[in-house]
Amino acid sequence: MTNANHTSKEPKHRFQAFSSASLLLAVAIVILVILPHVLVANSTITIMSQMAITIIFALSYNMLLGQAGMLSFGHAIYLGFGGFMCIHVMNYFQALGIPVPLPVLPLFAGLFSMGMAVLIGSFSTRSSGVVFAMISLGVVELVTTYSIIGYSFFRGGGVGGDRTLGVPFFGVEFLRQIEVYYLISFWLVLSVSLMYLFTQTPMGRMANAVRDNPERAEFLGYSARWVRFFSFCAAGFFAGVAGGLFAINYELATAENLSVQASGTILMITFLGGVGIFYGPILGAILFTLLETVLSLHTDLWQLYVGLLFLATVMYFPSGLAGILVMHIAVLRQNGLSAFAGPYVRTVGAALAGALGVCALIELIFHSRHIARGGQEMTLFWITFQTSNPAPWLIAFGVAIAGIWISKRTAPDLLTVWQAKKA
Structure with a gap:
């Protein structure tokens, strides 16, 4: 009787999950359509385009690491393969006058990258883990x-190219950045939908089983190697789509997209957002793109802060931003926000103040070591002052020490409240 009830509840649960995902997708589509008309600057639209490309790339990597448990240090090569193929196909069609519209080119990029994934995956997916x-x-x-x-x-x-030389797509020549943004947004919605549906298929669920216990999956009659192989090929396809969109957006394909650094970056993005949770890489891609584009305008040390954030995430929040959200949503639904407001303000607020103090000290040291002779003026947190004045140094040091000390003193109280409400 219990098994029958469980069986009857499972389709209902899947229907509810699918309905929630469809609602979120509809909201995302509305936001993608409206946002360029609210943030009309070309630079902002370019940032949103880069964010969308990074989301597709991060989700494709999560198909490997989060869904199938395959830690890859070379996933960026499929991004690069897709970018180069897209540029070559675009230039080839333009030279021959073949009327292939620009929005179709990411498909060629994805298929080529998937072909390379088939070739490489034929021997690399025989093993998992460190090998x-x-x-x-x-x-x-x-x-x-x-x-x-x-x-x-x-x-x-x-390799470079010119996207405007191709055949117009329903009169759109992709001369303006907003037109390219909508092209990328279309592929973003399509790719996210297909990757989510893949997680709901038997293959996607078996990838989770192989990730958690490959021996048990083999005992049940499933080939762990072939499950990893199909997941690997699917991830290569969507990485190639992201590479094709990158090439269309910047009209350029470079070897930098093939490098170990690019693979390490997408690994970091996925961990920041949350490995294993579908929307985790989306959060990580949004956060990293904002840090890369906005924070880099205010400091030359933005990569240092991103590295510190990644280190803190791995050490203290291994489930990433998505894991933190999931953990809090369940507890807040039962107890509300009022029970956590005080402890969070005291602990998290103090920790943020301490972090800002540490960042201020780092910026002061960096500025004092690299300024030209006589250039003592510095602007930090929208405040202009002279670095020769000891007051900014003392304030930054005091805020850093006080914030860290208060957060460490109040952290046990927050943990006690959290465990009590969670229970």
Whole structure:
């Protein structure tokens, strides 16, 4: 009787999850359509386009790491393959006068990257864990090196093109950035929908089983190797789509997108957002793009702060931003926000103040070590002052010490309240 009730409830639960996902997708589509008309600056639209591309790329990586448990250090090569193929196809069609519209080109990029994933995955997915990670690292080093010396496909490391020379798509020539943004948004919605549906298929669910317990999956009659292989190929396809969109957006494909650094960046983005939770990489991509584009305008040390944030996430919040949200939503539904308001203000507020104090000290030291002779003036947190004045140094040091000390003193109280309400 219990099994029958469980069986009857499972389709209802899936229907509710699908309905919630459909509602969120509809809201996202409305936001994507309206947002460019609210934030009309070309620079802002460019940032949103880059954010959408990063979301697709991060979700494709999560298909490997979060869904199938495959840690890859070379996923960026499929982004690069897609970008180069998109540029080559675009230039080839333009030279021959073949009327293929620009919005179709990411499909060619995705299929080519999937073909490369089939080739590489045929031997790399035989193993998992450290062996798979080391194979991916070796492959990305080989491809990166060959991209510099190879001319037939990589053109020595970079290929350019002009998207406006192609056939218009219903009168749209993609001269304006907002037109490219809507093209990228279309592929974003389509890719996110398909990747979510993949997680709901038997293959997607078996990928989770292989991730958690490959021996048990093998005992039940499923091939862990083939599950990893199909997940690997699907992830390569969507990474190629992201690469094609990158090439269309910037009209350029470079070897930088093939590098270990690009693979490490997408690994960091996925961890920041939350590995294993579908919308986690979306949050990570949004956060990283904002830090890369907005924070970099105010400080040259933005990569240092991103690295510190990543380190703190791995050490203290391994489930990422999405994991923190999931953890809080369940508790807040039962107890409300009032029970946590005081402890959070005291602990988290003090921790943020301490972090800002540490950042201020870092900026002061960096400015004092790199200023030109006589250039003592500095603007920090919208306040202009002289770095020769000891007051800013003392204030930053005091805020850092006080914030860290208060947060450490009040953290046990927050933990006690949290455990009591969670129970």
